[in-house]
Amino acid sequence: MDSSRTLVISDLHFGKHDAADVLRRGPARGRLIEALAGCDRLVLLGDVLELRHGPVRDALRAAQGPLGEIGAVLGPEGEVVIVAGNHDHYLVHEWSERRVVDGFPPPMGLESDVDWVAGEPLARIAEWLGRDRLRVVYPGVWLRDDVYATHGQYLDLHLTVPTLERLGAAFMRRVVALDEAGPRCAEDYETTLAPMYEWIHAVAQRADPARSHRLHGGSVRGWNALTGPGRRGLRGRSISLAWPAAVALLNRARLGPFRSEISGPELRRAGLRAMTEVVGRLGAETGHVLFGHTHRAGPLPADDPAEWCTVAGTRLVNTGSWVDEPSFLGPDPAHSPYRPGFAVVVEGSEPPRLVNLLDG
Numbered sequence: 001m002d003s004s005r006t007l008v009i010s011d012l013h014f015g016k017h018d019a020a021d022v023l024r025r026g027p028a029r030g031r032l033i034e035a036l037a038g039c040d041r042l043v044l045l046g047d048v049l050e051l052r053h054g055p056v057r058d059a060l061r062a063a064q065g066p067l068g069e070i071g072a073v074l075g076p077e078g079e080v081v082i083v084a085g086n087h088d089h090y091l092v093h094e095w096s097e098r099r100v101v102d103g104f105p106p107p108m109g110l111e112s113d114v115d116w117v118a119g120e121p122l123a124r125i126a127e128w129l130g131r132d133r134l135r136v137v138y139p140g141v142w143l144r145d146d147v148y149a150t151h152g153q154y155l156d157l158h159l160t161v162p163t164l165e166r167l168g169a170a171f172m173r174r175v176v177a178l179d180e181a182g183p184r185c186a187e188d189y190e191t192t193l194a195p196m197y198e199w200i201h202a203v204a205q206r207a208d209p210a211r212s213h214r215l216h217g218g219s220v221r222g223w224n225a226l227t228g229p230g231r232r233g234l235r236g237r238s239i240s241l242a243w244p245a246a247v248a249l250l251n252r253a254r255l256g257p258f259r260s261e262i263s264g265p266e267l268r269r270a271g272l273r274a275m276t277e278v279v280g281r282l283g284a285e286t287g288h289v290l291f292g293h294t295h296r297a298g299p300l301p302a303d304d305p306a307e308w309c310t311v312a313g314t315r316l317v318n319t320g321s322w323v324d325e326p327s328f329l330g331p332d333p334a335h336s337p338y339r340p341g342f343a344v345v346v347e348g349s350e351p352p353r354l355v356n357l358l359d360g
Contacts, residue, residue: 010045010292011321015059046085046151071129146287
């Protein structure tokens with residue numbers, strides 16, 4: 001009987017400009033270390049490093065201490081698997097370039113091992129984790145025959161909420177002339193999205209972190225103006241009134257389809273619809289698909305289980321995040337699906353189990 005235990009966490013975002021990556025803090029890190037004590041494998045499911053807010057060196061500096069403690073508690077026998085996300089796609093950029101230029105490795109399927117460690121930052125991460133080599137897998141990894149895990153950034157091509165990432169994906173679809181049928185495999189998603197990730201990364205390496213912080217703050221204020229409860233100022237009311245017209249223009253420009261509703265429930269539903277689309281197009285229908293990216297953990301007890309199940313019967317599980325995002329926590333932060341600290345436990349042959357390691 002299989003008694004192995006895997007812990008899956010995503011969206012650590014080491015190096016966020018506002019220090020919202022909670023694993024920099026001793027108490028949060030201690031709770032994770034406790035949970036890892038009985039684990040055979042740790043899967044870091046994308047966006048381990050925040051490489052869009054500043055230089056790589058800043059993210060590595062933030063990650064060194066926590067990753068060193070993680071490596072120590074897992075010991076040499078514990079396995080670490082890293083899956084790149086959209087914010088740290090640079091972790092696999094050399095592999096991605098070789099894939100295009102040299103045709104090596106072969107066109108990616110659901111799991112392609114990047115079985116080498118070259119230069120920073122992977123070599124540094126391997127060193128801190130106490131490993132000569134790392135298993136880096138992209139775009140996802142099979143944890144069992146019935147459990148597939150991927151960061152989930154491909155859902156941006158299908159999202160009906162016009163986020164900045166979704167708009168960027170729509171423009172890239174035009175640039176690479178992806179046909180009307182849309183992506184048919186992981187390679188199609190990568191061809192469309194990877195150039196955008198590379199451009200954003202290149203800009204971040206030269207950007208002023210203070211300016212990046214201000215831009216991020218502006219996007220948060222815009223979100224609050226559209227969705228925040230209570231009275232709004234003139235600017236907030238103006239944005240809300242103009243929003244449906246702006247969405248209609250985007251749809252007429254054939255960048256959508258988008259919906260004008262912006263709310264917590266609609267963000268959840270839109271993310272799940274988009275991930276369902278990805279699962280079907282990748283041919284990843286199986287018992288369970290784990291993903292992160294949206295930072296919205298689930299399914300939680302109050303959620304409708306039917307929303308988290310694809311037409312083919314695959315059960316979706318979102319791993320949440322390890323960043324503190326007050327603007328998303330709502331009026332009851334202690335019970336918010338966006339609160340940090342979520343993880344998924346895959347143990348033996350049991351169904352994946354969503355937990356929050358920071359509760360209580």
